[in-house]
Amino acid sequence: MVVGMLMMLLVVACGDNNNGGNELNNNGANDVETNEDNGAEEEVEIDEEAAGDAEFTIRAGIGLNSEHPQYKGLEKFKELVEEETDGAIYVETYHSGQLGDDRSMMEALQLGSQEVTVPSTAPIANFINEFSIFDFPFLFPNSEVADEVLDGEVGQKFLDMLDDQNLKGLAYWENGFRDLTNSEQEVASVEDFEGLTIRTMENDLHLDAFRAMGANPTPMAFTELFTALQQGTVDGQENPFATIYLEGFYEVQDYVSDTHHIYSPFVFMMSKPFYDSLPEDYQTVVDEAALEAGEYQRELNREANDQYLENLIEEGMTFTEITDEAREEMREAIEPVLEEYAQQIDQDLVDEVYQAIEDAE
Numbered sequence: 573m574v575v576g577m578l579m580m581l582l583v584v585a586c587g588d589n590n591n592g593g594n595e596l597n598n599n600g601a602n603d604v605e606t607n608e609d610n611g612a613e614e615e616v617e618i619d620e621e622a623a624g625d626a627e628f629t630i631r632a633g634i635g636l637n638s639e640h641p642q643y644k645g646l647e648k649f650k651e652l653v654e655e656e657t658d659g660a661i662y663v664e665t666y667h668s669g670q671l672g673d674d675r676s677m678m679e680a681l682q683l684g685s686q687e688v689t690v691p692s693t694a695p696i697a698n699f700i701n702e703f704s705i706f707d708f709p710f711l712f713p714n715s716e717v718a719d720e721v722l723d724g725e726v727g728q729k730f731l732d733m734l735d736d737q738n739l740k741g742l743a744y745w746e747n748g749f750r751d752l753t754n755s756e757q758e759v760a761s762v763e764d765f766e767g768l769t770i771r772t773m774e775n776d777l778h779l780d781a782f783r784a785m786g787a788n789p790t791p792m793a794f795t796e797l798f799t800a801l802q803q804g805t806v807d808g809q810e811n812p813f814a815t816i817y818l819e820g821f822y823e824v825q826d827y828v829s830d831t832h833h834i835y836s837p838f839v840f841m842m843s844k845p846f847y848d849s850l851p852e853d854y855q856t857v858v859d860e861a862a863l864e865a866g867e868y869q870r871e872l873n874r875e876a877n878d879q880y881l882e883n884l885i886e887e888g889m890t891f892t893e894i895t896d897e898a899r900e901e902m903r904e905a906i907e908p909v910l911e912e913y914a915q916q917i918d919q920d921l922v923d924e925v926y927q928a929i930e931d932a933e
């Protein structure tokens with residue numbers, strides 16, 4: 573189905589479209605390259621008919637499906653931007669990895685062949701090492717503290733780092749606290765991780781943290797995950813309840829534990845060449861819309877993550893509640909990994925994040 577959809581969507585880049593009248597359609601980038609190796613085969617052609625008289629078109633893609641609050645957030649962004657610019661900016665939204673995975677979409681943004689994506693912070697660390705700090709297990713005690721830190725000075729400092737990568741970070745949205753599922757056994761304590769093959773996001777810290785707990789982690793793009801679970805290539809995975817439910821992982825996984833081991837932020841980002849090509853008033857529109865849609869997305873996401881554990885149990889999954897003591901043992905097992913990463917990344921920056929969290933508590 574995905575291949576079919578891609579074939580329908582992807583065609584050779586055409587010479588003329590409506591992105592600011594730029595002849596080569598690439599928002600500033602002349603020599604269009606495709607993200608062939610990474611999920612999408614050719615640049616996605618803008619739907620000229622739907623775009624109508626729009627001066628600019630934003631192709632916005634995510635990995636999760638159209639039921640997920642992440643996509644509802646993207647639809648809100650579209651609504652706000654089109655309304656505020658009277659249709660001068662047209663937004664095309666894509667879900668379920670139709671435009672590729674997190675990494676390939678970020679690369680497409682760098683090249684200017686896609687305008688928006690909203691990846692988790694974990695894959696961003698492959699472009700900017702410092703972003704791993706947000707994926708330190710058990711870093712944020714709750715989402716309110718996360719909001720305060722991410723929406724404050726510290727969060728902005730990280731968004732600014734994206735500039736050097738030809739990316740423009742506009743806002744933090746929320747993926748949420750990650751929980752473990754697997755098809756082998758109940759996981760109640762750190763000992764139960766022993767030998768479990770767990771898919772993680774493509775991020776070294778995630779891999780080392782799971783190894784420290786005794787698991788056997790395998791990095792993989794989200795677009796390949798359902799099939800890997802179904803075929804038993806991996807025993808388990810970790811994602812917030814909303815994703816586990818809305819992506820139907822309960823069909824191929826039997827056990828769920830509320831490990832809440834990592835708070836995963838999303839970063840709403842834009843291709844910098846495209847952002848820079850927008851007139852200032854339109855830049856303000858997209859800045860504000862990314863934030864407003866983010867507030868809406870966070871609200872929906874929190875409702876979803878609160879609700880969907882119940883649905884997973886109804887669907888027949890065995891739920892194991894993690895005690896504070898068991899969570900503390902997990903944290904202790906991972907502690908040496910965190911110390912190593914803090915030194916390797918930038919101890920002062922890590923301390924600044926710790927301090928901001930303490931101040932927000």
Ligand code: KDG
Pocket residue numbers: 634635636642673674690691692747773793794810811836
């Ligand atoms: O759209 C975001 C997804 O592509 C991805 O970041 C979801 O948490 C995720 C995962 O496990 O890959």
